[in-house]
Amino acid sequence: MINTYNDSLANPDIFKQLSVKDMLFVYYKCPQISRLIQLYNHYNLIAFSLEGERTLHQGGKAWRVTPKTSYFQRKSAYVQELSDAQHWKVLAFHIPDQFLINFVKEYLDFLPTTNLPSTNSDMFIKIELNAVTEAYFYSLLPYFSKPEKQSEKLLELKFKELFLTILTNPANKQLLSYILQLNTTDKPPIWQVMEKNYLYGLTLKEYAQLSRRSLSAFKRDFKLHYAESPGKWLTNKRLEHACVLLKTTQQTITDVTLNAGFKNVSHFSRRFKEKYNIPPISYKNLHSNQIEKKKDF
Incomplete structure (x- = not known):
């Protein structure tokens, strides 16, 4: 599993970067080759798509990211899908919770905190843009090509200005609701x-x-x-999901293995048979036959 924050730090030749306190700003052309890749980030992230596109999958939902669109990603794992466009240029900001909490405390009087929606469980929140917001994103690009070290204070102020512009837009109340929740919640459940x-x-x-x-x-x-260990719970939960895929889709055993969170077919098959007393291929064929009989009936 690739941690996008750590991967960016380790590859400065691919990910042009600026460090601002505990934050990391990166500007890059996505090096993805495989059609699907699993990623995760232990920081929050704001991304602005400059060129090209990708599709992000998380929690059974998909977000298509096209030029001049932006999203906020809560700390999570997800699948990134390569599009027909292939290339993708991105400006991204990795942001720790504490920065967001401090930001809200500093600018609370300027934020539209009334009539906020309840926070939903989506790990991706679309950011609604306007001409001013877009201009702020583009104004940061020249800093990545300057040879001299940039002032952290100046970059922090630039980002705060951008973020304040985003959060004062009434169309971004879902994002504001989530960030305000961070200020009142010690840890996610x-x-x-x-x-x-x-x-x-x-x-x-x-x-x-x-x-x-x-x-x-x-x-x-x-x-x-x-009331059980993480390892046991994860295995059972993934096997339950595999059952659903085997019964309701035409996915191959290899695809089911990967989509249910198992690393290889042999391990998945062994665990599946231990729990259900039947190999996954037999389980799949059994339910395929039952579906065909219902159709005939």
């Missing part, structure tokens, strides 16, 4: 992190990062909520 990310091949340490907990605290809180 364990169930929310797991239900949104169990299909991705994250390690327990990475799940702990997404939940803003140490590994030991994550395991403790997980056991309190689910």
